[in-house]
Amino acid sequence: MNYRGKKAAFYTLGCKLNYAETSAIAFALQELGFKRVGFQEKADLYIVNTCSVTNQGDKSSRNIIRRAIKQNPEAMVVAVGCMAQLKPAEVVTIQGTDLVLGTQEKFSIPRWLGNLEKKKTPEIHVTPLKEINQFTPACSWGGRTRSFLKVQDGCDYYCSFCTIPYARGRSRNQSVSDTIAEVQQTLARGFKEIVLTGVNIGDFGKSTGETFYDLLSALEKVKGLERLRIGSVEPNLLNDPIIELVARSNVLMPHFHLPLQSGSDSILAWMKRRYSTTLFASRVRKIRELIPDAFIGVDVIAGTNGETDELFRESYDFINKLDISQLHAFPYSERSGTQALKIPGKVAVEERKRRTREYINLSENKLRTFYTRNLGTRHTVLFEGRSNKTQMAGFTDNYIRVETPYDPSLINQIVSVKLVSTGKNGPVKIAL
Numbered sequence: 001m002n003y004r005g006k007k008a009a010f011y012t013l014g015c016k017l018n019y020a021e022t023s024a025i026a027f028a029l030q031e032l033g034f035k036r037v038g039f040q041e042k043a044d045l046y047i048v049n050t051c052s053v054t055n056q057g058d059k060s061s062r063n064i065i066r067r068a069i070k071q072n073p074e075a076m077v078v079a080v081g082c083m084a085q086l087k088p089a090e091v092v093t094i095q096g097t098d099l100v101l102g103t104q105e106k107f108s109i110p111r112w113l114g115n116l117e118k119k120k121t122p123e124i125h126v127t128p129l130k131e132i133n134q135f136t137p138a139c140s141w142g143g144r145t146r147s148f149l150k151v152q153d154g155c156d157y158y159c160s161f162c163t164i165p166y167a168r169g170r171s172r173n174q175s176v177s178d179t180i181a182e183v184q185q186t187l188a189r190g191f192k193e194i195v196l197t198g199v200n201i202g203d204f205g206k207s208t209g210e211t212f213y214d215l216l217s218a219l220e221k222v223k224g225l226e227r228l229r230i231g232s233v234e235p236n237l238l239n240d241p242i243i244e245l246v247a248r249s250n251v252l253m254p255h256f257h258l259p260l261q262s263g264s265d266s267i268l269a270w271m272k273r274r275y276s277t278t279l280f281a282s283r284v285r286k287i288r289e290l291i292p293d294a295f296i297g298v299d300v301i302a303g304t305n306g307e308t309d310e311l312f313r314e315s316y317d318f319i320n321k322l323d324i325s326q327l328h329a330f331p332y333s334e335r336s337g338t339q340a341l342k343i344p345g346k347v348a349v350e351e352r353k354r355r356t357r358e359y360i361n362l363s364e365n366k367l368r369t370f371y372t373r374n375l376g377t378r379h380t381v382l383f384e385g386r387s388n389k390t391q392m393a394g395f396t397d398n399y400i401r402v403e404t405p406y407d408p409s410l411i412n413q414i415v416s417v418k419l420v421s422t423g424k425n426g427p428v429k430i431a432l
């Protein structure tokens, strides 16, 4: 079917992986004639790529679906993504929703669009979890400088607090050679930096008999690729050979994102995480030993069931001692169907928020220390675009956000700069 003249609008909630997948869906629809328009515009088709990682993710997803319906009550409204897979019966109760498509179905949306007439009865098309086995490549081509490339999907870990394995299925990936082809296509569009994304990207290779190390060592040799950033990797999968590869590579950026989740071994065991604080600390030490100026971002969850005041303090003290650059702290969110609900010792919501704030304050101190330590040094920056009326921004190789007066000739250029001064966790000022 040809949809020439029809307008499609997209909204993505949640992670970078969702952004890459929305981009792939939008690209496929544009090939059929749709014109992509902003979400605030009146469109013929709205696609909402939902998130269900927390209660807030569910709530925001429902609000955005309602906003699409309000925007144009005549338009077809399609919900896809993790909430659509996990809670299709709940999504479909939002009056005006036409289609709820699961993890596998979201990549064949045109099958259900017909002539874009609103459905008399909303339809749900969701493949049961056990049968989800396809890997569909995706890559964000929205911005002009950095592209998020999906290299892996699904997760086999079943951490006790997480519903993602129930939404995305088993760990799977495409081959290293197919991923190289994806990277080459992205580079042909002018991108200078590629960020690898997935659910558990360190697990890459499970379905093709390869490893994450194989992928990284092959990608860093791709001609024309100037910057490759690794997304979040489970601490047990970030082994020494990978850290050593990043240390000697000019293409792999000195930037690590490690999901710690708690600095207490008791909590880590209840969470069914696959490492101890000792292993985590040794990973951070190894990075610092080989790449002293690397950016190390760490995820942590505050107020998980069973986290007493003492265990929170133990976690806080452990993190405080780590030489890391930034924390991404989130309050624990109960997810129905997860084993964590059975752990005794529920923490009051207000206390979860208070502990999250403590982590955020700690993060601000760590970021300031990291920025200050880098002042006076030179780094390369990939400039992205305007950050406000007068300034433009970009990131250094080690993920420091910098600002300089707007100069369009710098967009998508990699430039060596000196880091000069920093405000309160704001962007760092530079000298060219």
Ligand code: SF4
Residues within 6 Å of the ligand: 155, 156, 157, 158, 159, 162, 163, 164, 165, 199, 200, 234
């Ligand atoms: S590793 Fe754990 S937290 Fe991460 S997606 Fe898998 S189950 Fe969820």
